Amino acid sequence: KEKVEITKEQQALVKVVVEAYNRHQIPQDVAKKLLQDQYSAEENFLLLTEMATSQVQVLVEFTKNIPGFLSLDREDQIALLKGSAVEAMFLRSAQVFSKKMPNGHTEVLEERIRKSGISEEFMTPMFNFYKSIGELHMVEEEQALLTTITILTPDRPYVKDQQAVERLQETILDVLRKMCVLQHPQDPQYFARLLGRLTELRTLSHYHAEMLTSWRVNDHKFTPLLCEIWDVQ
Numbered sequence: 001k002e003k004v005e006i007t008k009e010q011q012a013l014v015k016v017v018v019e020a021y022n023r024h025q026i027p028q029d030v031a032k033k034l035l036q037d038q039y040s041a042e043e044n045f046l047l048l049t050e051m052a053t054s055q056v057q058v059l060v061e062f063t064k065n066i067p068g069f070l071s072l073d074r075e076d077q078i079a080l081l082k083g084s085a086v087e088a089m090f091l092r093s094a095q096v097f098s099k100k101m102p103n104g105h106t107e108v109l110e111e112r113i114r115k116s117g118i119s120e121e122f123m124t125p126m127f128n129f130y131k132s133i134g135e136l137h138m139v140e141e142e143q144a145l146l147t148t149i150t151i152l153t154p155d156r157p158y159v160k161d162q163q164a165v166e167r168l169q170e171t172i173l174d175v176l177r178k179m180c181v182l183q184h185p186q187d188p189q190y191f192a193r194l195l196g197r198l199t200e201l202r203t204l205s206h207y208h209a210e211m212l213t214s215w216r217v218n219d220h221k222f223t224p225l226l227c228e229i230w231d232v233q
């Protein structure tokens with residue numbers, strides 16, 4: 001039986017990433033807002049663009065704490081941020097959706113999202129993803145490391161030094177693999193299932209631009225930052 005052990009420096013790396021991940025969170029909780037009131041499609045679209053804009057700002061701050069990220073070529077840093085922003089947003093949305101809530105709240109939240117203005121065709125893939133993330137019952141270390149692995153995807157468009165990104169990603173993959181073995185000894189497939197979610201995440205993200213343009217509102221207004229990072233408008 002292979003003795004899996006997390007080294008001192010790997011523990012330090014996880015600590016840095018998890019603390020940054022928890023520090024850089026969306027200021028106010030969108031789920032609470034959605035549970036409080038029923039909003040119009042216009043209000044929901046505005047809420048999404050506000051939440052997503054602040055999440056991008058938070059993502060930029062978070063990446064500064066990923067060991068080695070700031071040593072990457074600066075243009076590659078931008079390419080990684082741009083390439084992972086939508087996936088990071090859906091991953092965060094899935095984590096918000098899967099958070100333990102009082103009885104019946106998740107159903108209300110799902111209902112509010114179903115009626116938010118997003119067109120019907122995207123509901124199944126989106127909620128399938130959210131529920132498959134929820135079923136994993138990830139601990140916060142796994143959430144933080146999975147987001148970091150998503151950001152450090154070497155084959156994003158316009159990345160020049162893919163090897164440098166691959167080396168950073170492998171460091172995170174190695175410690176996440178060990179953590180999964182230690183955290184879920186009864187489920188040797190857990191790490192593979194975790195990474196399998198990233199494939200589902202990439203597919204869901206392909207729908208994103210269409211989800212926005214088909215939102216049932218007359219005028220689809222975006223912030224300058226979202227125009228930049230979401231390739232819209």
Ligand SMILES: O=C(NC1CCCCC1)[C@H](C1CCCCC1)n1c(-c2ccc(CO)cc2)nc2ccccc21
Pocket residue numbers: 026030031044045047048051052055089092093094096097112113116118208209211212
């Ligand atoms: O605000 C949100 N997500 C934020 C984003 C930044 C990080 C925190 C979560 C939005 C809601 C906005 C208002 C109308 C209802 C959806 N949302 C989505 C979502 C996100 C993007 C799209 C289109 O691409 C469709 C749906 N899934 C959610 C799951 C749970 C709770 C909110 C969730």
